[in-house]
Amino acid sequence: MQVSDSLRILRSRKAIVVRVVDEAPAVKTFTLRIEGEHDIKPGQFNMIYYWGIGEAPISLANLPVRSGGSTIIEHTVRSTGIVTNTIIEKARTGSILGVRGPYGKGWPLDKHENMNIVIVAGGIGLAPLRPVIKYIEKNRGKYRDIYILYGARTPTDMLYKYELDNYFKIPGVKVMLSSDVRVEGWSHYVGFVTDLVKNIEVKPEETVSYVCGPEVMMRVAVRRLLEKGFRKENIYLSLERRMRCGIGLCGTCQFGHYFVCKDGPVFPYSEVEDYLWIEGV
Amino acid sequence: MYDLDRLIRILRENLNLQLQGYRYHAGRVSWGEINGIADLPLSVEDYVEPGLYRLKEGYRFRHSSVSPKVFLLPSEQVFLYESEDYARVKAPDTSEMRQTALFGIKPCDRRAIEVLDNIIGSKNPVYASRRKSIAAIIVEECLEPNNNCFCGAVGSGPSIEGGFDVAYARLDEKRVFFKYGSELGRDILVKLDLKPAGEREVNEYREKIESTRELTSRAFSRVMREVQENLLSKARDKDLWLKVSEDCVGCGNCNFVCPTCFCLEFEYSINEQNMGVKTAQWTGCLLYTYGQVAGGHFRPELYTRYRHFVLHKFVFYPKQIGLIGCVGCGRCITWCPMGIDLRGSVNSVAQGGVNAGK
Numbered sequence: 182m183q184v185s186d187s188l189r190i191l192r193s194r195k196a197i198v199v200r201v202v203d204e205a206p207a208v209k210t211f212t213l214r215i216e217g218e219h220d221i222k223p224g225q226f227n228m229i230y231y232w233g234i235g236e237a238p239i240s241l242a243n244l245p246v247r248s249g250g251s252t253i254i255e256h257t258v259r260s261t262g263i264v265t266n267t268i269i270e271k272a273r274t275g276s277i278l279g280v281r282g283p284y285g286k287g288w289p290l291d292k293h294e295n296m297n298i299v300i301v302a303g304g305i306g307l308a309p310l311r312p313v314i315k316y317i318e319k320n321r322g323k324y325r326d327i328y329i330l331y332g333a334r335t336p337t338d339m340l341y342k343y344e345l346d347n348y349f350k351i352p353g354v355k356v357m358l359s360s361d362v363r364v365e366g367w368s369h370y371v372g373f374v375t376d377l378v379k380n381i382e383v384k385p386e387e388t389v390s391y392v393c394g395p396e397v398m399m400r401v402a403v404r405r406l407l408e409k410g411f412r413k414e415n416i417y418l419s420l421e422r423r424m425r426c427g428i429g430l431c432g433t434c435q436f437g438h439y440f441v442c443k444d445g446p447v448f449p450y451s452e453v454e455d456y457l458w459i460e461g462v
Numbered sequence: 463m464y465d466l467d468r469l470i471r472i473l474r475e476n477l478n479l480q481l482q483g484y485r486y487h488a489g490r491v492s493w494g495e496i497n498g499i500a501d502l503p504l505s506v507e508d509y510v511e512p513g514l515y516r517l518k519e520g521y522r523f524r525h526s527s528v529s530p531k532v533f534l535l536p537s538e539q540v541f542l543y544e545s546e547d548y549a550r551v552k553a554p555d556t557s558e559m560r561q562t563a564l565f566g567i568k569p570c571d572r573r574a575i576e577v578l579d580n581i582i583g584s585k586n587p588v589y590a591s592r593r594k595s596i597a598a599i600i601v602e603e604c605l606e607p608n609n610n611c612f613c614g615a616v617g618s619g620p621s622i623e624g625g626f627d628v629a630y631a632r633l634d635e636k637r638v639f640f641k642y643g644s645e646l647g648r649d650i651l652v653k654l655d656l657k658p659a660g661e662r663e664v665n666e667y668r669e670k671i672e673s674t675r676e677l678t679s680r681a682f683s684r685v686m687r688e689v690q691e692n693l694l695s696k697a698r699d700k701d702l703w704l705k706v707s708e709d710c711v712g713c714g715n716c717n718f719v720c721p722t723c724f725c726l727e728f729e730y731s732i733n734e735q736n737m738g739v740k741t742a743q744w745t746g747c748l749l750y751t752y753g754q755v756a757g758g759h760f761r762p763e764l765y766t767r768y769r770h771f772v773l774h775k776f777v778f779y780p781k782q783i784g785l786i787g788c789v790g791c792g793r794c795i796t797w798c799p800m801g802i803d804l805r806g807s808v809n810s811v812a813q814g815g816v817n818a819g820k
Contacts, residue, residue, distance in 0.1 A: 186587035187553035191541045191740055195548035232546050233732040237756070262756020277547060423755045425728040425742075430585040432725035433745065433752065435770070436760075438778035459698045461753065461766025462773075 190428065193230045193279030194219070198272050199253070204340045205333075207260040208305060209269055210242060212253060215280060219252040221245055223312035224287025224419060224447045228427050229256060230279030231272070235264040238424040238442070240309035241283070244316060254280075257308040257340060284427035285446050288313050288391050288417060297326040297383045301402045303374050303394025304333050307340045309419050309446075310393055318351050326388075327351070328381050332359035332374025336367055355381075374398070378405035385410035391447075393419040400457060403450055413451035420446050420453070437462050465638050465656060467499040469600070469628070472653050473563045479597055482533050483565035484526055490517065491526040493533060496565050510608045510792070513801025521635045524608045527797055529721035530564060530571050534578060537718075537744045539588040539726070543737035552737065556591045563598035569619035570611075570789040572601055572626060574721035580783035582724055588742075598646060603631040605670035607678045610792025612805060614679030616686070618789040621671045631667060639667045678790065681805040684812050686786070692812040694777050697769065699811075706807045707768035709800040710748065716771060716794035716804075717746025722779075722787050725752070747771050772807055 200212035221227065221241050228236040243255035260269040272278060290313065298317065302310045317324050329348055333339045339358075348356045357377045358369040370377060375398060390411060392402045399418050406416050422434035422441040434441040437456035439448070456462045473479045474497075485494035486503035496502065507520025515527070543552040567575075575593075584590045601622050604611070613619030622629050627647035631639045640656060642648045659667075682689050696702055717723040727745040732738055745752060747770045753761030761767050779787030788804070795803050 186584070186590055187542050188551055190585070190587050192551055193544060193548060230730075230738075232544070233730055233738045235730045236728065259757075265756060279544070279548060421755070422760055423753055425726065426585075428585055430582055430589075430724075430726070431728065431742065433727070435747075435774070435778070438774075438781035455694075460700070461761040461763060462697060462770070 191281065191426075193228070193236075193281045196254075196278045196280040198274055198276045198278060201273055204257060204342075205338050207269060208257060208340065210255055210257045210340075211268070211272060211278070212255050213278060213280065214248070214251045214253055216251055218247075219245060219254060219280070219283070221254060221283035222287040223290065223316055224309055225283040225285050226309075226427070226446065227254075227256065227280045227282030227284070228424075229258070229264075229268065230281065231264055231267045232277070232279060234267045236279070236281065236425070237262070237264040237268075238284075238427065240419070240446075241287075242308045242311050244312045244319070257305065257311075259305050282427060284442055286444070288419075288447055290316055293389050294323045295325065297328075297388035298324055299328040299330065299378075299381055299383065299388055299390040299406075301330045301374060301378065301390060301392045301394070301406075302332075303398040304338060305340065306392075306394030306398070306419070307331055308393075310391060311341060313391060314348060314351075317354075321352060325353070326383055327354040328383070329354060329356045330359075330374050330377045330381075331356070332361065332370075332377070334361045336360050336364055373401065375401040375405050378402065378409055381409070385415075386412065389415045389417065391417050391419075396420070403457070413454060414449050416450040417447055418450060418453065418457075420448060465640070465654060466502065466504075466630070468654055469630075469650070470496060470499060470565070472650055473565070473598060473600070476653065477563070477598065477650075478561065479563040480560040481563050481565040482530075483567060483600075484523065484528075491523065491528075493526075493528040493530075502566060508608055510610045510796045511801070512610065512795050512803045513798055515796050521632060522604070522606050524568070524604055524611060525791055525793060525796070527719045527793065529719070529791070529793070530567050530575055531578070531721050531723075533562075533564075534575065534592045535582070535586070535589050535724055539586075539742045541587060541740040541742065543733070543735075543739055545737055550737070553587070559591060559595045561597045562595045563600060564596060565600045566602045567599070568613075568791070569601060569603060569622040569629075570613045570791045571721055572599065572622060573618035573785075573789045574791075576625060577722045577779065577783065577785055577787055577789070578724060580785060581722075581779070581787075586726075598628075598650075599626045601626045601629040601643075603629055603671065605631050605633065605667070605674055607674050608792065610795040610803075611678050611790065612681035612792060613790040614675045614677070615681035615805075616786050616788050616790040620674040620678060631670075633663060633666055633670070637663070639663060681790070681808075682812065683809050689808060689812040690777050690780065692814065693773055693808070696811050696814065697773060700765070702811060703765045703769045706772075706810050707765045707802075709802050710764055710768050711800060712748050712750060712764050712767065713799060714746040714749045715797045715799060717748055718744055719793040719797045721789060721791060721793070722775070723747075727751075747774070768807075772804070772811070776808065
């Protein structure tokens with residue numbers, strides 16, 4: 182009984198890397214095959230374990246696919262610390278990674294059927310929103326107008342460049358891209374992605390917005406969306422904090438009274454408005 | 463005293479429990495197994511001030527730097543061993559974990575366990591297995607507080623009303639007053655075959671409890687509800703928190719001695735059997751790395767971490783579990799190397815910045 186607790190709670194499952202895609206400098210997407218079911222939803226995350234080195238919380242970056250007796254999932258990883266550096270440097274096709282999850286609350290896509298959705302993503306913040314785009318594409322009839330606002334520091338830093346063009350072709354989807362920096366050959370907007378919010382044409386009361394990116398960018402996005410008339414409870418943010426366990430036992434992801442790992446990482450702005458503007462709360 | 467000796471014997475011999483509690487050994491009180499009355503801190507008394515702890519002769523032991531947390535949520539915890547291909551997995555063997563009685567913990571300690579039960583409960587497998595091993599709780603009520611005690615102000619003491627089996631209080635060096643809080647406790651007291659307390663002893667007990675309650679209830683200058691509201695509304699007053707935390711050096715002592723601080727840092731290693739080991743160690747919100755991530759830092763400034771310590775105890779815990787996370791034991795005050803007084807910090811903020819500082 183007691184022995185099984187540890188196994189049940191903190192055990193990682195074996196995942197085999199079946200594909201690695203270079204996305205941007207120091208960013209790669211890993212396609213993983215896990216035996217059996219792994220019921221993970223857009224916006225949720227897994228703790229990805231490089232055996233003996235450590236775990237890092239990584240969002241789901243594509244819809245899971247059942248294949249035979251296995252589940253195929255994707256995670257986009259940026260090399261920032263010891264764990265992610267090791268994964269980026271060492272994991273290749275055939276490598277084994279540990280996966281613990283799924284954890285957290287994702288984007289409430291079911292709740293938002295028949296609404297317009299405005300996706301605002303900055304930099305690597307597109308990763309947790311990519312499965313949202315894929316889901317909408319698969320279930321196009323369930324949602325109304327879709328905007329995808331995506332910006333990065335430079336076009337080179339953008340993720341999924343090989344499929345961004347496809348987003349433009351999804352019926353009823355408007356894509357607006359931005360680069361913070363002017364780069365030769367860039368035909369889209371130059372400036373912050375949050376500037377693009379003013380160009381969207383939707384009835385705010387029938388629209389939800391899903392936002393992910395650096396926290397400063399999300400704060401600006403919230404301001405722009407509120408100015409546009411969006412309701413606080415219709416703006417959703419995917420927050421990041423130091424996460425070690427994923428289930429609210431280690432306490433290090435606290436944000437106000439929330440545990441970002443289990444109460445989030447996706448929060449409606451209305452739940453976090455008291456905290457989002459306070460430095461280091 | 464003879465009654466306490468017999469109580470220990472009943473728990474150990476009749477109920478076959480191991481006893482864990484405040485253990486006096488070689489001039490100090492630490493946490494450990496109680497094998498007999500000689501292990502109890504019966505002839506010492508703690509003298510404390512902010513930033514000062516001395517053990518002297520006496521009979522009113524209140525606190526040591528340890529608490530039941532060191533038993534339930536040890537500073538190092540091994541969770542799991544996993545082979546590189548994840549085919550072999552092993553959890554630490556807890557089958558030899560003996561059925562345990564917590565002996566001589568204080569009402570504030572008991573409240574701290576309630577807080578931990580609610581915030582961690584079954585989520586941490588180490589905590590869960592240790593918590594399950596507790597078969598009896600024997601509480602010692604304090605009939606005189608130390609200088610840093612404020613259980614009355616947070617409602618965790620000095621008397622205990624539930625969640626225990628047997629409680630006792632030392633009326634003086636010789637006389638011990640017992641009460642039971644459960645069927646098991648009643649059975650134990652029946653076995654103890656005590657001399658019934660007379661009206662004189664009952665009144666003496668009540669008077670001392672009430673005077674202790676009075677002394678430990680003065681910590682805050684406002685009622686708790688008002689304190690909580692003001693703390694939250696002042697959360698963004700950076701200057702105020704900078705002032706309140708100006709003496710803090712970020713050592714984390716307060717976190718480690720706090721009976722409800724539970725934050726853990728995960729550690730990963732590979733052992734001699736070539737198994738990957740997942741372990742955890744205590745960390746705390748006052749330490750620099752709290753809030754640091756590979757790509758940045760969510761709490762780089764010390765005042766934000768000190769503020770989290772205070773807000774978590776008084777504002778966030780109530781939102782998380784419906785209980786104040788501070789149990790008023792005063793350990794964070796006693797073991798702060800700078801003598802920062804949590805009561806003073808709370809009052810400074812709750813009064814809106816007047817006399818901000820210590």
